[in-house]
Amino acid sequence: MRDALTLRGNNALLTRANPLAKFVSVFLITLVLALSIDLVSASTALLGELALFPLAGLTVRLLWQRGWPLIIAAALGGWSTAILSADSGRILLDVGIWSISEGSLQLGLGFMLRGLAIALPAILLMSCTDPTDLADALAQKAKLPHRFVLGTLAALRLVGLMAEEWQTIGMARRARGVGSHGSPPQRFKAMLGQSFGLLVQAIRRASRLAVTMEARGFGGGRRTWARESTYSRLDVWVLAGGLVIAAAAVLAAQWAGTWHFVWLKQPN
């Protein structure tokens, strides 16, 4: 879990882009996809995103390893939409109460592709952006308060530690006779106790870390930055790329006549 966030060994083009530019691009694409439920805009965006994968150093295998829960969720979502939504058009499959028609299949596919098209940019962003660089960009370029940004970044490091601590506390409590066996209320109680133990440790660790940071002069009004967050020509391309994918999705859907704002009623 603690290795999952590092970029070591990833030298792809997009790792060199400014995190803020990547962030804005991803936001644009996601925004457009959230506006409509239709097959064409989602698949256009998805194709565009897949084309970007090599630029972020992602392979299909890596994508599957990191994003498989999201991918399976999207597929399941699409499948259940196809089965359960109101039928329209020709009936393709009819098994008892489940039926798939042309209309519902289209809706299900649209749902699935949309889920993927929204999830992929997030995976893309994470896989080519170091959290430290993102924090640098947020503090230096987006001008968010550095105490907040760096505090969050340092706390993020502790999250990985806490996952290990959770396991240790679980074992330590079993060694005291608090088991994860028993009835659901008993288990719930045991879990509550373990959470309390973790909370205590988290607070201890956090306050020690706070002392460490304070002793290194953190908390003043001003500071310099060892790593300058800069924009380059690449970031123009990143933004343009985001815009192009977003616009292409809208235009393709308009051209195909499938664009449909989510808040309007379905035509059929």
Add this chain to the structure above:
Amino acid sequence: MPSPDSGTSAVVRPAAISAQGWGWRHAGRTTQAIHALDLDIRPGERVLLLGPSGAGKSTLLHALAGVLGEEGDDADETGSLLVDGVSPKAQRGRAGLMQQDPETQVVLSRLGDDVAFGAENLCVPREEIWKRVHEALDDVGLRRSAGGSASGNFALDHPTSALSGGQKQRLALAGILAMRPGLILLDEPTANLDPAGVLEVRDAVGRCLDKTGATLVVVEHRVSVWKDLVDRIVVLQPGSSSSTGVSTPAVLLDGDPDTVLAQARDMLTAAGVWVPGYVPATRPRSGTGAGTAAGSGAGSSSAGSGGELLLATQELAVSRERSRRRGFKTIPPLPVQAGLNAEVFAGRALTITGSNGAGKSTFALTLAGLLAPVSGALTAAVGLSDGAGTDPFKWKAQQLISRIGTVFQEPEHQFVTGRVLDELMFGPKHLGHGEERVDELLERLRLRHLVEANPYTLSGGEKRRLSVATVLAAHPRVLVLDEPTFGQDANTWAELASFLSELLDAGTSVVSVTHDQEFSSVLGGAEMRLEPAFQGGARQEAGAA
């Protein structure tokens, strides 16, 4: 944005410390943590602070680092404590502080960024920061400007989470050095490290002091580690001003190391300080299990005469990780150790030793029925299992505690109630028997005066004694201890060793993971030495791919 002092960055100006009648009471406490301290430390002096727990050593270091919090939130300051004639809080970066827990001495996730953090906060210009980062990493031996070395040569983007404890502490030292402080404060910097890590950190500190000439104040129980590096020892004693009205000065002794150690040897040993060449007296083993028998390699512990066989492993492979899911595949964890054969006998000690990362704790936790074996088998003999089945990992928690007790390295992990007495009664109450034993344990481990206290508020030694007592209250036949003597003072150490030797003679089996050879020789029995089976680098790659 250049700061006023960035121009003179290359030169370190050693700091002077002056305390006059200084005292501090933490918020919510009735007595002062440190009281009536009169102390002058000249620029460039290297001082080792000694004293029993509760003498206020850490409080003093925190105050000198300027991180003690504000007076007024119910906390209370008396007298004055000045660094270079100024309040420590008013001069950020003048002092650098290293604490005990390596995990919380790291702030950022990449090596170079972490070193730069302090310098950034002091508004050092960018080019100067990176110059300092390289120099500091070179000084602590984490990155050699010329060629690699055994102790480490890491890239600036090396993940800090992949460092060992000793390396993390050296990294913290580099972060401190990059601030160019005139005062370096070390609060038990090596208490959580194995012997190799201790020397690593000590030597790095020595090199850096020789180079910069900064003032040093170090708090540590083990005098022998620091004795040759310091030129003055100050012994503090707990003082109380509230109840008795009798006021004792905080400084008990002060002088050059040899004189102080000669003058106060008896008193220091009585206070639990690890004086060089002193091994506290412990109760000798009387049973036949005494004496060391050596086992070697990743192999077997030697079986011996006497004692009933309680636990045995066959070709055991262990790992802390569980199987992972990647898509449709289930990937079994990579074991840290494999092919382990060991036997645990009643009334005999088994000591597990080896370097860091060798999987000693993982093996012990598996033996204790807390981790599932990756492969191979752990079998409990009938005498131990008593009808609960042969696999300790499958036992219910309550079946486990009356058979195998485990004392974790961090006592706080095992606290389940808010009161010392409840803590001790917890096991017996759930088992429905053995409550009478609690009284004996309270007496034996000197916890009676603490029965009403909250376990989390105890001192380190008290927490250790309590954690041993709580596990023993369930009367297990096998006791597993993970680094029980880490960071303990000599008194707690001796008590613990004597107590365990008594238990052994009474027929309990004691399995301990330890780096402490004195401790294992008191317990006797067999030693099992583990060496890292898989190189760290290889595991890291597997994780990142």
